[in-house]
Amino acid sequence: MEPARTHAPAVPTRTSVPRAVGARRVERLCHATGLLLVLSGLAHLVVFAVDGGPWDGPVSWRKPVTFGVSFGVTLIAVTWVTSYLRVSRGPRALFLAVFAADCVVEVGGITLQAWRGVPSHLDMETPFDTAVSMTLAVGGGVLVVLLTVFAVASFRHRPSGPAGMDLAVRSGFAILLVALGSGAAMIARGVVLTRTGHQEAAYHSTAPLKPLHGVSLHAVLILPALAWLLSRTSWSERLRRRILYAAIGSYVTAVVGAAVWAAV
Numbered sequence: 001m002e003p004a005r006t007h008a009p010a011v012p013t014r015t016s017v018p019r020a021v022g023a024r025r026v027e028r029l030c031h032a033t034g035l036l037l038v039l040s041g042l043a044h045l046v047v048f049a050v051d052g053g054p055w056d057g058p059v060s061w062r063k064p065v066t067f068g069v070s071f072g073v074t075l076i077a078v079t080w081v082t083s084y085l086r087v088s089r090g091p092r093a094l095f096l097a098v099f100a101a102d103c104v105v106e107v108g109g110i111t112l113q114a115w116r117g118v119p120s121h122l123d124m125e126t127p128f129d130t131a132v133s134m135t136l137a138v139g140g141g142v143l144v145v146l147l148t149v150f151a152v153a154s155f156r157h158r159p160s161g162p163a164g165m166d167l168a169v170r171s172g173f174a175i176l177l178v179a180l181g182s183g184a185a186m187i188a189r190g191v192v193l194t195r196t197g198h199q200e201a202a203y204h205s206t207a208p209l210k211p212l213h214g215v216s217l218h219a220v221l222i223l224p225a226l227a228w229l230l231s232r233t234s235w236s237e238r239l240r241r242r243i244l245y246a247a248i249g250s251y252v253t254a255v256v257g258a259a260v261w262a263a264v
Contacts, residue, residue, distance in 0.1 A: 030079040034103075
């Protein structure tokens with residue numbers, strides 16, 4: 001008589017579940033950090049309303065307001081949009097964590113200098129101001145590298161998501177590269193003027209590129225958000241794609257217009 005076959009109890013194998021949980025934790029951390037940065041920016045809008053002072057210029061409450069809101073929104077947007085990229089969970093979680101920390105450093109440095117009443121960027125007047133300016137410049141370089149990595153990933157493999165999301169994500173990242181390039185150009189031009197003794201000119205040298213930088217920065221949120229909203233409608237895929245193409249065309253036109261304005 002053949003002995004009864006016994007089945008060893010299933011031994012749980014190592015899977016990607018803990019890593020997935022870790023990735024979700026990083027996402028929640030990034031969303032919470034982004035929200036806090038936005039709230040910080042809005043809080044400084046109240047400070048500006050109470051304290052007054054100029055809105056433009058190297059020393060103003062505008063900088064903690066705009067940078068806080070912009071960095072917060074961008075952090076939330078990138079965290080969401082990269083969920084459609086075909087990137088391993090581990091590297092994506094690491095890149096997002098570094099990105100979040102870098103956003104905090106950037107906004108923190110800008111806010112600190114605003115409260116001190118000194119310029120945050122391109123200020124080499126004292127060793128401390130130089131350290132802050134260089135930290136912000138290095139942090140900007142880290143942002144460029146991380147966002148470029150995500151942009152390249154979006155073109156290497158087709159992003160997932162509802163119909164049109166792949167086009168929206170790729171277009172958003174492509175336009176974001178324009179923002180990164182214009183931001184790097186502003187920093188490089190300002191540093192050169194500062195190093196050659198033209199400090200006041202350095203502060204004003206970034207003005208022409210600011211509209212281009214600001215417009216192109218948020219395409220990575222607006223276009224994927226539009227694709228997501230369109231996916232919630234009952235319209236045909238053909239109509240949704242036409243609307244998306246029109247939105248991308250309009251956005252590119254705005255970016256080109258800002259670039260022309262900066263050039264002339």
